[in-house]
Amino acid sequence: MPMWNPWHGCHKISEGCRHCYVYREDAAFGAGIPTMEVRKTASYNLPLRLDRKRNRKFPAGTEFALCFTSDFLIKEADEWRGEIWDIIRHRDDCSFFFFTKRIERLAECLPDDWGDGWDNVAVGCTVENQRRADLRLPIFLSLPLRHRLVVAAPLLERLDLRSYLEPGLIEEVSVGGESGKYARPLDFDWVIDLHGQSVNAGIPFCFHQTGSYLLKDGRTFRIPREFQHSQARKAGLNTIDRGLVK
Numbered sequence: 577m578p579m580w581n582p583w584h585g586c587h588k589i590s591e592g593c594r595h596c597y598v599y600r601e602d603a604a605f606g607a608g609i610p611t612m613e614v615r616k617t618a619s620y621n622l623p624l625r626l627d628r629k630r631n632r633k634f635p636a637g638t639e640f641a642l643c644f645t646s647d648f649l650i651k652e653a654d655e656w657r658g659e660i661w662d663i664i665r666h667r668d669d670c671s672f673f674f675f676t677k678r679i680e681r682l683a684e685c686l687p688d689d690w691g692d693g694w695d696n697v698a699v700g701c702t703v704e705n706q707r708r709a710d711l712r713l714p715i716f717l718s719l720p721l722r723h724r725l726v727v728a729a730p731l732l733e734r735l736d737l738r739s740y741l742e743p744g745l746i747e748e749v750s751v752g753g754e755s756g757k758y759a760r761p762l763d764f765d766w767v768i769d770l771h772g773q774s775v776n777a778g779i780p781f782c783f784h785q786t787g788s789y790l791l792k793d794g795r796t797f798r799i800p801r802e803f804q805h806s807q808a809r810k811a812g813l814n815t816i817d818r819g820l821v822k
């Protein structure tokens with residue numbers, strides 16, 4: 577799935593942001609520009625690119641992961657987002673997925689012709705703890721969207737999402753831990769619990785990555801980055817694995 581990052585940079589706004597991978601990767605490989613400085617990137621028009629034969633570089637059916645080094649709804653991008661909606665509208669033969677910790681901004685960021693949602697756009701609402709779930713999910717469920725995912729990552733505590741898991745409204749619950757040297761551990765019992773809640777509600781479930789530290793059977797396992805996705809898959813809990821959430 578190609579990543580389309582039309583802008584880069586973000587501010588930390590909630591508990592899940594503490595060890596944000598964008599900050600971490602900028603510190604290791606960045607151009608020395610502070611991560612909190614939001615700026616347009618060279619891949620601004622990525623889905624429109626042509627190859628040397630003037631064919632579309634990304635064919636019909638391509639699924640783009642949108643804004644994985646920022647937040648699509650960050651305020652600094654308000655003046656640019658209209659052009660991005662134009663591209664998404666133009667490439668209605670492709671699909672686009674973004675997730676956000678700023679779901680309360682979505683209504684004011686939608687294009688005029690959004691109606692009850694576009695079929696080629698899926699939105700994930702991040703909920704890292706119960707407080708953020710109780711704040712964000714009622715808003716999320718009230719918005720006009722065709723495709724909704726709940727992204728419990730980095731999961732920081734046991735969550736009770738039962739009152740929000742409405743089949744037909746939520747297409748997937750995706751769970752992940754935190755990565756990096758200072759990551760907070762993920763308790764496997766929390767994952768099992770959310771898996772049970774999702775299955776009981778008839779909603780597909782994906783444990784997409786373990787994070788760096790997994791608590792299981794009274795032990796803490798350190799999982800190297802390259803195995804965090806495969807180890808999660810090996811838990812055998814997934815009823816769907818579309819690979820939307822990295």
Ligand code: SF4
Nearest residue numbers: 586587588593596646
């Ligand atoms: S919202 Fe996402 S990208 Fe922005 S600081 Fe938080 S974790 Fe990082």
